[in-house]
Amino acid sequence: MKIRFYHLMLSLLLVGCSATxxxxxxxxxxxxxxxxxxxxxxxxxxxxxxxxxxxxxxVKFYIPKTVPGTYSEDNYGRYxxxxxxxxxxxxxxxxxxxxxxxxxxxxxxxLDRITYYVNDSYDSEATGDPAPxxxxxxxxxxxxxxxxxxxxxxxxxxxxxxxxxxxxLRIPEGLYPATSLSGSPGPDGTFTYSASRYFEVIxxxxxxxxxxxxxxxVGDITVNISVHSPNGAYSAAAIQPAMERMMQAQKAxxxxxxxxxxxxxxxxxxxxxxxxxxxxxxxxHTSTVVVLPEQLPAAQLEExxxxxxxHEFFHxxxxxxxxxxxxxxxxxxAPKMSRHLWMYEGTTEYFANLFQVRQELISxxxxxxxxxxxxxxxxxxxxxxxxxxxxxxxxEEPYEAEYxxxxxxxxxxxxxxxxxxxxxxxxTYGVLSLMKELSAKYDEDTPFRDEALFDEIVEMTYPExxxxxxxxxxxxxxxxxxxxxxxxxxxFGEQEVESGIFLKDMQSQMPFIDVDPDNTDHIFLRSDIPLxxxxxxxxxxxxxxxxxxxxxxxxxxxxxxxxxxxxxxGPETEVRMVVERDGEEIVLEGTVGNPTxxxxxxxxxxxxxxxxxxxxxxxxxx
Numbered sequence: 001m002k003i004r005f006y007h008l009m010l011s012l013l014l015v016g017c018s019a020t021x022x023x024x025x026x027x028x029x030x031x032x033x034x035x036x037x038x039x040x041x042x043x044x045x046x047x048x049x050x051x052x053x054x055x056x057x058x059v060k061f062y063i064p065k066t067v068p069g070t071y072s073e074d075n076y077g078r079y080x081x082x083x084x085x086x087x088x089x090x091x092x093x094x095x096x097x098x099x100x101x102x103x104x105x106x107x108x109x110x111l112d113r114i115t116y117y118v119n120d121s122y123d124s125e126a127t128g129d130p131a132p133x134x135x136x137x138x139x140x141x142x143x144x145x146x147x148x149x150x151x152x153x154x155x156x157x158x159x160x161x162x163x164x165x166x167x168x169l170r171i172p173e174g175l176y177p178a179t180s181l182s183g184s185p186g187p188d189g190t191f192t193y194s195a196s197r198y199f200e201v202i203x204x205x206x207x208x209x210x211x212x213x214x215x216x217x218v219g220d221i222t223v224n225i226s227v228h229s230p231n232g233a234y235s236a237a238a239i240q241p242a243m244e245r246m247m248q249a250q251k252a253x254x255x256x257x258x259x260x261x262x263x264x265x266x267x268x269x270x271x272x273x274x275x276x277x278x279x280x281x282x283x284x285h286t287s288t289v290v291v292l293p294e295q296l297p298a299a300q301l302e303e304x305x306x307x308x309x310x311h312e313f314f315h316x317x318x319x320x321x322x323x324x325x326x327x328x329x330x331x332x333x334a335p336k337m338s339r340h341l342w343m344y345e346g347t348t349e350y351f352a353n354l355f356q357v358r359q360e361l362i363s364x365x366x367x368x369x370x371x372x373x374x375x376x377x378x379x380x381x382x383x384x385x386x387x388x389x390x391x392x393x394x395x396e397e398p399y400e401a402e403y404x405x406x407x408x409x410x411x412x413x414x415x416x417x418x419x420x421x422x423x424x425x426x427x428t429y430g431v432l433s434l435m436k437e438l439s440a441k442y443d444e445d446t447p448f449r450d451e452a453l454f455d456e457i458v459e460m461t462y463p464e465x466x467x468x469x470x471x472x473x474x475x476x477x478x479x480x481x482x483x484x485x486x487x488x489x490x491x492f493g494e495q496e497v498e499s500g501i502f503l504k505d506m507q508s509q510m511p512f513i514d515v516d517p518d519n520t521d522h523i524f525l526r527s528d529i530p531l532x533x534x535x536x537x538x539x540x541x542x543x544x545x546x547x548x549x550x551x552x553x554x555x556x557x558x559x560x561x562x563x564x565x566x567x568x569x570g571p572e573t574e575v576r577m578v579v580e581r582d583g584e585e586i587v588l589e590g591t592v593g594n595p596t597x598x599x600x601x602x603x604x605x606x607x608x609x610x611x612x613x614x615x616x617x618x619x620x621x622x
Contacts (some may be wrong), residue, residue, distance in 0.1 A: 345408025489608025
């Protein structure tokens with residue numbers, strides 16, 4: 001009787017609560033997200049999320065403030081409008097927007113779903129408003145193109161970041177999706193994708209363009225290239241050969257380091273006209289988003305793609321596999337940053353250059369030129385700043401302004417460490433050897449403790465390596481590059497080299513112009529580096545303020561456009577430039593010519609001892 005009574009009471013209790021709906025509880029079922037890319041209204045995409053049934057009285061919903069790999073607070077919730085919550089009867093529920101990225105929903109036990117509209121960030125770039133770096137941004141061009149960096153479209157509920165997601169995309173006819181997410185098309189024009197947790201959602205961007213991706217194999221890795229070229233200047237098939245050569249060489253360089261079976265390259269080519277203007281790429285575990293100007297000539301586009309994509313592909317080593325707990329358990333709205341940007345970005349950028357000389361894609365002279373450019377560019381940052389301190393505080397000033405040095409001094413730290421390891425090991429062990437050991441110990445799901453990494457590396461290598469880290473990474477002692485180059489029989493010199501017009505070249509991205517941070521329309525010629533013969537031939541000087549070029553008033557937005565146009569200028573192109581010097585406006589006129597610039601270079605020392613030459617060979621050839 002007691003057993004029956006308890007069963008009866010349980011039945012009565014269930015009748016009296018929400019369990020009568022027979023709904024799966026939030027946390028026990030995938031979160032369902034749908035994006036309508038067909039019925040786009042006012043350049044906005046409608047998003048709906050069904051989290052399952054909540055048992056709590058209140059729940060918070062978030063769109064990320066920042067995401068891994070960006071090292072900036074971009075507040076993607078700024079692009080969300082009209083977030084509404086509905087109960088199981090379809091009635092609206094109260095929602096409070098607490099800040100750009102946070103919404104609070106009371107009475108969550110009755111919550112059935114939420115809906116909201118998302119604007120794209122590329123449009124805001126065109127207006128000059130602060131916007132996310134373009135490869136981390138979003139584009140909505142109804143019926144023609146979508147760049148779905150999903151952290152800009154899909155959010156997460158408090159406590160449910162580790163729950164699986166199901167994404168349903170309603171896709172316009174004639175567009176081809178490219179992504180590393182696992183998914184399949186449906187009979188009604190929808191594509192359904194699945195992700196094991198929220199991180200996997202935002203780690204897998206989706207591009208929809210008007211041409212199908214090109215595909216090739218690199219060992220057991222399938223590589224897909226998706227290209228959106230608004231004016232049809234480039235296609236995935238045209239870009240494939242260079243990418244295939246480059247990635248085959250990368251795989252040969254990495255050897256048995258293997259982090260993925262599929263890799264997607266999503267290339268967006270900007271017209272610069274009310275369009276994306278932040279050029280570069282953002283890494284993901286199994287894909288990268290690349291944004292470059294469509295005006296680039298084919299040779300320069302190929303060079304840029306090789307340099308940019310090689311960097312992003314090497315991120316499959318770090319931080320995507322070898323990373324700390326701060327990365328593994330990333331808090332998108334209150335992030336705690338790791339101290340190891342010297343490795344996450346520095347090692348990656350170093351490998352992106354080293355593999356090219358090792359696999360004979362570039363000459364030793366080209367490699368030396370790239371390292372010299374990094375030495376020069378690094379001199380524009382605080383050389384006495386602890387790299388670990390900068391890394392841990394990179395979201396705050398004054399450290400945020402030093403972030404770009406991870407691609408300059410970060411790579412140089414790895415170069416010097418590589419030479420030191422080769423020296424200590426008699427040429428047999430370098431930074432690639434170290435990363436292979438770390439990759440064998442850690443993986444995508446096994447992070448290291450942030451504060452323990454240096455001790456582990458010292459234990460794996462040599463006691464002297466602790467002195468290197470203590471002085472140049474943890475400490476604030478600048479690296480004497482000449483002393484490290486001397487170990488491998490190299491020395492410094494000077495030479496005249498070909499130059500771009502406003503940028504030295506696409507690889508180094510070193511500009512001859514700069515912007516006043518307090519007045520971004522105040523653009524001037526740099527006085528801290530040698531100017532190229534384009535500027536000196538016109539009679540320009542370092543410190544000149546640019547007022548107009550060929551009749552176009554110089555502002556930050558106009559300068560971006562002019563840089564894009566300059567890729568199409570030839571030697572006979574006439575240029576009329578008005579500059580302000582010492583309070584006086586001066587007109588400078590002439591032709592572009594064939595610009596060159598004097599640069600520092602690294603040269604083999606003809607008197608280097610044989611031991612140093614052997615060490616150089618081991619360093620560059622492996």
